[in-house]
Amino acid sequence: ETANFEFPLITKAGSRIEVLLNATTRRNEHGKVIGVVGIGQDITARLAQEREYSKLIDNANAPIFGVDTQGRVNVWNKCARKIVGYTLDEVMGQNLVGEFITKEYKEAVSTVLSKAMKGEETANFEFPLITKHGVRIEVLLNATTRRDEQGNVIGVVGIGQDITGRIAQEREYSKLIDSANAPIFGVDTMGCVNVWNICARKLVGYSTEEVMGHSLVQEFITKDYQASVQAVLDKALDGVETANFEFPLITKAGARIEVLLNATTRRNEHGKVIGVVGIGQDITARLAQEREYSKLIDNANAPIFGVDTQGRVNVWNKCARKIVGYTLDEVMGQNLVGEFITKEYKEAVSTVLSKAMKGEETANFEFPLITKHGVRIEVL
Secondary structure, three states: OEEEEEEEEEOOOOOEEEEEEEEEEEEOOOOOEEEEEEEEEEOHHHHHHHHHHHHHHHHOOOOEEEEEOOOEEEEEOHHHHHHHOOOHHHHOOOEHHHHHEOHHHHHHHHHHHHHHHOOOOEEEEEEEEEOOOOOEEEEEEEEEEEEOOOOOEEEEEEEEEEOHHHHHHHHHHHHHHHHOOOOEEEEEOOOEEEEEOHHHHHHHOOOHHHHOOOEHHHHHEOHHHHHHHHHHHHHHHOOOOEEEEEEEEEOOOOOEEEEEEEEEEEEOOOOOEEEEEEEEEEOHHHHHHHHHHHHHHHHOOOOOEEEOOOOEEEEEOHHHHHHHOOOHHHHOOOEHHHHHEOHHHHHHHHHHHHHHHOOOOOOOOOEEEEOOOOOEEEEO
């Protein structure tokens, strides 16, 4: 007897229909063969659907291949032929792993196919294929189980994506990061270091092996800054980037260095957040210089004051404190003109400050200040 034999029948109207037949021997009560009975199934629509499916696969703009339960190629679409270079005749029936996968990936690809044969599908598996001309291309694969109409596993179909260009771009990106003349680090979504460039290694003293996979905040940030640095990383993981954030790092030798950081969200090709990259600047020397500058200002033998863009006092040196009588706590953040300038000079002093805000400086301007004790002093 024969099961699942496919053949066409021609209808009275001349149409062709496809039939799936089980042919069974007929016997009489004595066991003598008296004929054959065929139990059929009209599979015309199913075959048409399969042909449409095959057409869609063959014309897809992604490389698609399929293997049977023995790992032999039985699907190889146009895009696969174009990318890899082998024709249908050259691949059909050949063992995919044995013939077309690089030696170091044979076991991994075999495992993915074996799992798919058991119904366990794999998404976003990266592996290389060797083209007919010997070029290595990188493929991102989704391996899907293929089943027949009864649900039996009949093989695996792999829908791929040529990511050779993307990986080359990522390597170039990594090279640029590693060679940058600024310290650059990256963390994954758990805050563990996964980028640590040459400048960071040189500046902080730790090698790649010593930091990769370690918690940036817990192991390399001073205790008093751990919460604020973690907050910056958490915001970046939520897509909110931070610029010009100052924080200290402790070097391997135990020295404290000051870093100015831009924290940028890292995303994969689908836009999903995969971590944070921080581009830093060593501002230790600059801050030391600023502290020295502040010290010189504070110890100068002339009264020196400063205001921000809103006219609020943010510099008030010792000499100013001594002459005018107000302490730092009494003046810092207060409006200079509003609080400390006599009424008749408020407009003139405001004009001088406004011009300076625009880059137009003034020399030898005379105006009075009122001391804490109500004494008027003249200032040049």
